[in-house]
Amino acid sequence: MPAISFQSVSKTYAGSKGGNSPFRALDDVSFDIAEGEFFGLLGPNGAGKTSLISILAGLSRASSGRVAVHGHDVQGDFAEARRKLGVVPQELVFDPFFNVREALRIQSGYFGVRNNDAWIDELLESLGLADKAQSNMRQLSGGMKRRVLVAQALVHRPPVIVLDEPTAGVDVELRQTLWQFIARLNKQGHTVLLTTHYLEEAEALCTRIGMLKQGRMVALAETSELLRSASSNVLRFKVDRELPPALALTARVTGRIVQLPAQGALEIEQYLAAVRQAGLTVEDVEIRKADLEDVFLQVMAAERNPTAPMALTA
Template identity: 85%
Template sequence: MPAISFQSVSKHYASARGELKALDGVSLDIEEGEFFGLLGPNGAGKTTLISILAGLTRASAGRVAVHGHDVQADFAKARRQLGIVPQELVFDPFFNVREALRIQSGYFGVKNNDAWIDELLDSLGLADKAKANMRQLSGGMKRRVLVAQALVHKPPVIVLDEPTAGVDVELRQTLWQFIARLNRQGHTVLLTTHYLEEAEALCGRIAMLKTGRVVALERTSELLKAASSNVLRFKVDSHELPPEFAGKARITGRIVQLPAHDAHEIEQYLAVIRQAGLRVEDVEIRKADLEDVFLDVMSGKQVKEMAS
């Protein structure tokens, strides 16, 4: 039985311009114990899908289940299986951190939970903030508390919706070490993130959404194998690149990156650079990463057909 099952899930909204399809027949299963990535640009439908999973939004069509429990028909059991960390910083300003976690435990009927709360506080770097009022915490600390609240009832399925957006490097490392440990202990993790290096490092399998549809669904290793084998990367001061690079180059400030399938293609690029008289720095050849795959898929150069 899958930990999470989305079956032909659609969500339509009425708008002044007609019906808006936020999700259009999304089907995928996430197996128990997986670390699964859900990727896509803004507006692709990721948060809508998670809102349906959490019971905050009702699907227009289709079915969603958590460990076999339908999120609508059997919502109480489904929600006990879930721990969800939302994008938004939501907190109660009237309680300190420990009180907030005790109250969250009570929502799920969990009593005498102080030992686990202490472990959460220590693992997430919140031990010295246990008695601090939520209003006194920085944005990064508030996000740590959100993670602790999502985990306080020891859910078998953990959903992280952009958990490291706008937080410092220390929190990212602390969070991923803790979540990776929980995953090794058998917890299923569903992650949405715009930090693709995180998804590449953590997720065993990935689904990519575009305009409400699944456009790629495959193991991370297979997605990377199907991408261009190498990327030529260099820095250049000129804002005008040779026309031969049009439609191929990915440009970020001074950094130019070009996909290269073999050594002959790399030599062709270098020859064009020499002929154009460009002064380049820090030339390197690297393996294609998940960001390269993601951009190919979103541009319509599908690396893999959608898997059922």
């Protein structure tokens, strides 16, 4: 039995009274996540990730299809499905009237968990919150509030953990603390579903990746298989001015750093020759293997351009 099962899930939002047509956020999405898996759900803004997680968490109803957690339908058997699930939302949601320990005790009570102080203490210690246990939630920084959200999602010991952009806007220390703790839980058998725009995190943590584009699943494969599917290496260098228009069309540019997909030595030399002919100074030249961000961009480009390499599904 899969930990999470999405079967032919679609979601359509009604148009406004002003005449806007209905919007189809999810289009017949089907996939399973196995018990103990660390699964990454990726996609650009508006791809349907949050809609899918909202349906999984019972915050929204699918227009059609079925979603189950450990075999429990999220609508027909919602109470048991939610006991199996711990969700860390994108938004910082907190109750301003309680301190951290009180908030975790109250969250335990929502799930009928009594005498939970030993596990609460472990969560506080593991997430670097032990010295904030008596602090009011209003007094915490944004990063500390994020840690409390993680603790609240885990306080009833759910076998399935959903992390929706958990490290958005947080510091490096919190990222490291969070991933060490979540990786430990995953090794102990917890299933993890992660959405993130930090693709280096997904590449390092997730054993399998699904990619959404405009509500459709356009790639679904083991992370290692996706990386092997990359059609090229990447030429990376720095320049002192803007690239010629012909090169800029295919380049990924971040400030002075330019990255270009390169099939082989001849193409690399052609790129460098074009840059030199444009009178640009090239620094810090290197060639690297394609990473998950390169694969992601390739898959999204394939959806826009029928002649580009097709997305992987498995």
